[in-house]
Structure formats: C-alpha cells, structure tokens
Amino acid sequence: MKAEYLNPFLEATKDVIETMAKIPVRPKTLRLKAEKKTYGAITGIIGITSPHLNGSMVISFSELCILKIVANMTSTYEKIKIDSEVVDAVGELTNMICGGAKNRLAKMDMKFDLALPTVLVGKNMQISYLPNTPIIVIPFMTEGGEFVVEANLQMK
Amino acid sequence: MVDSEKKKILIIEPSTFFEKVLESNLSTDQFIIATEKDIGRALLKVVRWHPDLVITGIEVGTISGFDLCLLLKMMPDFAGLPIILISSYDDQLIHQKAADAGADYYVIKNNEAVENIKAVLANLFFPEKQAAKSPKSKEIESILLVDDSLTMRKVIRNILLGVGIQKVIEAKNGQDGLDQLAAHQVDMVISDWAMPLMNGVEMIKNIRLNPNYQNLPIIMVSAEVQEEIEKAMHCGINGYLRKPFNALDMKQLIAKFSTPAAE
Numbered sequence: 055m056k057a058e059y060l061n062p063f064l065e066a067t068k069d070v071i072e073t074m075a076k077i078p079v080r081p082k083t084l085r086l087k088a089e090k091k092t093y094g095a096i097t098g099i100i101g102i103t104s105p106h107l108n109g110s111m112v113i114s115f116s117e118l119c120i121l122k123i124v125a126n127m128t129s130t131y132e133k134i135k136i137d138s139e140v141v142d143a144v145g146e147l148t149n150m151i152c153g154g155a156k157n158r159l160a161k162m163d164m165k166f167d168l169a170l171p172t173v174l175v176g177k178n179m180q181i182s183y184l185p186n187t188p189i190i191v192i193p194f195m196t197e198g199g200e201f202v203v204e205a206n207l208q209m210k
Numbered sequence: 211m212v213d214s215e216k217k218k219i220l221i222i223e224p225s226t227f228f229e230k231v232l233e234s235n236l237s238t239d240q241f242i243i244a245t246e247k248d249i250g251r252a253l254l255k256v257v258r259w260h261p262d263l264v265i266t267g268i269e270v271g272t273i274s275g276f277d278l279c280l281l282l283k284m285m286p287d288f289a290g291l292p293i294i295l296i297s298s299y300d301d302q303l304i305h306q307k308a309a310d311a312g313a314d315y316y317v318i319k320n321n322e323a324v325e326n327i328k329a330v331l332a333n334l335f336f337p338e339k340q341a342a343k344s345p346k347s348k349e350i351e352s353i354l355l356v357d358d359s360l361t362m363r364k365v366i367r368n369i370l371l372g373v374g375i376q377k378v379i380e381a382k383n384g385q386d387g388l389d390q391l392a393a394h395q396v397d398m399v400i401s402d403w404a405m406p407l408m409n410g411v412e413m414i415k416n417i418r419l420n421p422n423y424q425n426l427p428i429i430m431v432s433a434e435v436q437e438e439i440e441k442a443m444h445c446g447i448n449g450y451l452r453k454p455f456n457a458l459d460m461k462q463l464i465a466k467f468s469t470p471a472a473e
Contacts (some may be wrong), residue, residue: 073306073454074365128364143361149404150453153433157452160435170404 059164060084060205063111064192066154067203070147071196075126080195087189092179093202096120096136098148099174099181102207104166109184109207111155113148115199120144122198136175145171151203184208217335220261221245222252222278223296224270228319232265235324236331249273253281256288263334265327268297268304276311283312292334294327309458315465316458333465350427350468352377354394356387356401356413357431362453366400366431366460373461384408388416391423398467403432403442411445418446427467431455 064081071079095117101110115123117136124143125132133140148171156168174181183189183206192203219241223229233243244259246252249270256264264282268275275295282288295313297304308316317326353375357363360382367378379394381387383405391399399417401410408416410430417423428446432439433453443450449463 069303070454072303073456076306076310124361128361129368130364139360142359146359146361150433153435153453157435 058162059159059207060190060192062155062158062162063151063203063205066151066158067113067192067194070150070154071123071194074147074150075123075196077122077126077196077198082193082195085191085193087191087204090181090183090189092174092177092181093191093204094119094200095175095177096140096144097174097179097181098144098171100148100152100171101169102152102166103169104164106210107164107166107207108210109187109205111148111152112181112204112206113144113151113201114204115144115201119196119199119201122196123147141173141175144173148173216240216242217263217331218242218244218259218261219263219265219331220252220255220259222247222249222264222266222270222275224267228267228296231324232327236327240335241331247271249275249278252278256282256291261291263292263294263331265294265296268295268299276307276313279308279311279313294330296323296327305459306456309456313458315462329466333468350375350397350464352379352394352396352398354379354381354387354390354396354399356381356384356390356399356405356410358382358402358405362402362431369457369460370400370464372457373464375464384410384413384416387413391417397427398464399426399428401428401430403430403434403439411442414446429463 068079092114094114097112097114099110099112102108120140121132124140127143152168156166187206187208190205194201217240219236221229221232221243224247229245233245237243244255246255266275266278279293279295282291282293292314294315294317295308296317296319298319305316315330317323353370355363355366355378363380370378379390379396381390385408387401401413403410414428427448430439430447430450431453439450449466451459451463
C-alpha cells in the first residue's frame with residue numbers, strides 16, 4: 055500500500071469533519087494495528103473493490119467525539135448517548151469521507167467502487183479484515199476527542 | 211444612466227492584473243468602480259463612499275479579506291452591504307471560512323470568474339431584468355428535500371432556513387419524494403443520489419416526465435465522484451453540490467435559480 059494512496063483518505067477525513075462539524079481536526083502519527091476489533095464506541099465500515107484494489111476503510115469514533123460531531127453538524131445539543139440518529143450520521147460521514155477519497159484517487163487514475171457503509175455500535179466488536187494485509191491506522195484528534203480511520207487495502 | 215443612479219462597486223484586489231480585468235469588464239454605464247489595494251484604505255473608502263457592493267480578494271496584506279468581511283458585518287451601517295470574496299482557492303476550508311466571515315458570495319478566480327460576478331451583480335441589482343429574461347425564474351421560498359439520512363436532512367434544513375427559505379418539505383427516498391411533490395407546491399427540489407426504494411436519479415427522471423415540472427429547478431447533493439454526478443446531469447438535474455458542503459455553497463447554488471420578485 056503506497057503512502058500516496060493514504061493521503062486522499064487523510065485529506066477527505068479532515069475536509070468532511072471540518073466542513074460538516076465545523077471543528078478543527080488534527081491528524082496524528084500513523085500506526086499499524088494487530089487486533090481485529092473496533093477502536094471506538096461506534097464504527098463505520100465500507101468495502102472497496104476495483105480491478106487493482108480491494109479491502110475496506112473503517113472509521114471509528116470515541117463516544118464523546120461522535121456526540122460532539124453530530125451536535126455540531128445538526129446544530130443541536132449533545133446527546134447523552136449513541137442512538138439511531140448518531141448511527142445514521144456515522145453512516146453518512148463514512149460515505150462522505152470515502153466518497154471524498156474516491157474523488158481524489160480518481161484524479162490519480164485509481165478508480166474503485168464503494169459498497170454501502172455498515173455501522174457497528176460497541177467497542178471491541180469483531181471486524182473481518184483482509185488476511186495478511188496490514189491495517190494502517192490514522193488517528194485524528196478533535197476538541198471532542200479522538201477518532202481513527204483505518205485502511206485495510208490490498209493492491210492486486 | 212445618471213451617476214446618482216449608478217451602483218458603486220469597491221474592488222480590493224492585490225493582483226493588478228485581475229483588478230484591471232474586473233475594472234474593465236464591470237465598467238459599464240450601470241456601475242461606478244473604485245479600487246483599493248490596502249484594507250485600511252478600503253475601510254475608509256467604505257465609510258466615506260458608501261458602496262453598493264464590495265468585491266475583495268483574500269490575501270490583501272496584513273488584514274485578510276475574511277477580516278474585512280467580519281469587520282463590515284459587525285458595523286451596523288454596513289452589515290447589509292453585499293460582499294463577494296474572490297480567491298484562487300477552490301477548497302472547502304476556504305469556502306467554510308468565507309461563510310463564517312459572513313461573505314455573501316464566494317467566487318473562484320478562474321476563466322468563469324468575471325461571468326460569475328456579472329451574474330451576481332445582475333441578481334443583486336437588476337432582478338426585474340433577470341425575471342424578464344427568464345419568465346420561469348422566481349424567488350425560491352419552498353423546497354422539497356429528499357434524503358434518506360435524517361442527519362443530512364437536519365443539516366440541510368438548518369442551512370435552508372438560515373438562508374431564508376420559508377418552507378422545507380422532507381422526504382426520505384425517491385418514492386416518498388414523488389408523493390410529497392404531488393401533495394405540495396414547491397419552488398425547488400434538493401435530492402440525495404443514493405437512497406433505498408428509489409434513488410435520486412430515478413426520482414428525477416420521473417419528475418421530468420411530468421410536463422408541469424419541466425422548469426422546476428432540481429439540485430442533487432451527493433458524495434459521488436464529480437465525474438459520475440456530471441454523467442447524471444442528463445437525467446434532468448440543474449445543478450449539484452458535492453458533499454461535504456457548507457451554507458455558502460448551498461446559498462450560492464440556490465441563488466442561481468432564484469430571482470427576487472420585482473416590486
């Protein structure tokens with residue numbers, strides 16, 4: 055997985071969260087992940103397929119972080135816990151971030167299709183990653199807390 | 211047109227070349243143009259000359275165009291003064307900063323910049339002529355918003371109400387959109403693309419089958435790649451916004467289809 059293919063995800067994440075939630079987003083140092091469980095309290099997963107790339111992108115938020123993001127997006131008070139509206143928002147954010155990355159990668163002649171996002175609620179939920187493929191984690195910090203974007207992508 | 215009837219436009223643009231391009235294109239018998247290169251002098255000019263419109267670049271020295279915008283919008287005498295921010299950057303963050311600063315319009319410096327600014331001027335100052343040119347155009351007061359995501363419906367509804375739309379009718383998929391359209395009179399449709407039961411493209415094709423809706427403006431909002439959205443334009447979309455977008459992006463797109471009713 056070339057680093058240049060990760061940058062579009064990083065840029066799209068920053069763009070989507072900062073535009074929709076109006077809060078600054080600061081990327082932190084990339085790391086690799088060994089465990090196959092969700093990082094945060096709520097996680098959006100989207101499958102990626104193309105003739106030259108397949109795998110998935112995962113976006114996982116801590117509870118405080120996503121409640122702050124959703125409150126800012128919808129201009130309402132922060133909810134006290136994750137509910138169906140927060141699940142809906144994570145699906146939409148996952149779609150927008152991956153759509154933004156897809157748009158940027160298309161300009162680099164890397165085209166792929168996106169499946170519909172799936173949203174998992176709960177920490178340490180099992181995720182089915184591609185075997186023998188690194189899981190690259192891009193952590194992001196916001197004033198509401200941390201969230202991560204994970205790339206589990208295999209070049210064909 | 212006598213001088214007292216002409217609209218006064220103040221241009222604050224660091225690039226002498228672009229300043230001249232704007233000045234030469236906008237200097238007609240309808241406008242009086244003044245130019246400044248320094249924000250401090252520009253502020254003085256605004257206070258003394260009372261322009262009808264300010265066009266400002268962003269990188270104009272130590273005080274940016276954003277700051278000028280914020281300052282003017284905080285001054286009660288000039289809070290209603292329309293401001294066009296112009297910049298080479300076509301970037302969501304800059305769009306957001308422009309919206310946060312209170313700019314009324316954001317125009318990208320490209321080969322369509324002059325035409326886009328002229329369109330803004332026509333809408334602002336000569337709405338009756340615009341209405342005469344396009345008999346179907348009218349003020350957009352009610353919008354049908356079709357999106358399967360409750361979150362996005364809330365986000366877009368807030369933006370629409372914030373930019374002065376009086377009535378927003380919501381639908382959660384294409385079929386629901388068609389049902390709501392049959393039950394309500396609306397001035398515009400804003401629709402998501404990917405939705406269950408019936409997607410946005412199918413819904414729009416259905417809408418366009420009805421002769422009564424041939425001129426109904428329809429905007430698509432989607433996270434799809436630009437190329438795909440442009441391919442879908444043939445189904446009857448009049449404009450589109452890529453997600454993510456902010457209030458200013460939405461306001462500008464709606465303004466393209468809206469002509470305030472002449473008194």
